């Protein structure tokens with residue numbers, strides 16, 4: 001198909017569906033192959049939950065499950081709309097995931113995407129034999145280039161985090177791709193849920209205070225990613241999410257002497273600019289691409305302290321555990337009825353004892 005077209009067609013007619021590559025809260029991603037061209041692809045299936053079908057209800061009278069149709073439909077429609085805009089106004093771009101095709105059936109919508117086989121951003125970095133500032137700068141440059149193209153099309157990603165950046169292939173110079181546009185303009189969904197599971201690390205002050213979201217929201221998230229890349233821990237760190245939120249709202253972070261003494265001052269200056277509480281004070285993606293440190297001119301070539309890399313490893317392991325837990329919780333329809341789930345995602349919400357028990361059960365299973 002032409003690169004600018006999005007054709008609706010039947011999945012199994014066109015594609016051979018293979019192994020599972022990963023799971024998101026509302027999606028499963030599988031490897032696939034185009035039957036005509038033999039091209040390997042990633043097939044991201046977004047479930048279209050509806051009310052439980054009548055025949056299922058009859059077979060299982062005790063079931064109290066009501067599937068959150070509204071939320072799934074909204075996320076699905078949102079991701080489709082954003083992907084369509086990307087196809088029209090951004091693709092092809094080396095740093096933004098490319099959508100080839102869309103298939104639609106009663107189960108859901110299948111996005112046929114470029115296959116990224118190079119792994120997640122932090123996975124690759126912690127697995128590298130050599131890691132230095134220049135490597136971190138190259139990562140920031142790629143993300144900023146992707147953001148520049150997206151922001152040029154007025155798309156705000158809104159959920160930029162390391163797990164949404166995948167390398168296209170295993171080559172040392174592989175392009176890094178920004179992906180997962182499920183929350184891109186779905187303002188009220190993201191914060192309460194990520195807050196519940198302690199993963200508000202990348203959320204900007206304006207997203208927390210529900211102010212206007214602009215392209216500068218992604219710039220804040222990039223600032224957080226860069227801080228972690230150079231230190232191995234997040235800039236806003238506190239025992240509770242409430243305290244963390246307060247630190248984010250105040251832009252309260254520091255470069256502690258022990259970790260940051262060997263990091264170049266231009267890198268620290270860039271982070272301070274990206275993490276300005278006032279979005280207007282943050283640079284644009286284009287300005288970041290042009291920054292001398294990001295271009296590699298001021299980035300140090302010396303090996304990063306081993307301690308930073310080992311902290312990044314543990315941070316990455318904890319992050320993966322949280323993400324898996326969240327995907328598991330969101331993708332199972334155990335006892336969160338749709339009304340509760342709507343509350344959960346629409347406002348701050350404390351889990352009830354039985355819900356905590358369910359969560360604990362899932363964690364134990366994992």
Ligand SMILES: Nc1ncnc2c1ncn2[C@@H]1O[C@H](COP(=O)(O)OP(=O)(O)OP(=O)(O)O)[C@@H](O)[C@H]1O
Pocket residue numbers: 021022023024025026027028029042044097113114115116117163164166179180182327
């Ligand atoms: N194009 C792709 N190529 C290879 N693997 C992919 C691709 N897209 C997604 N994946 C894998 O599938 C996993 C799930 O991706 P997906 O975008 O559905 O969800 P997520 O971002 O992890 O979670 P959520 O959508 O709930 O935020 C990813 O973590 C990644 O490992």
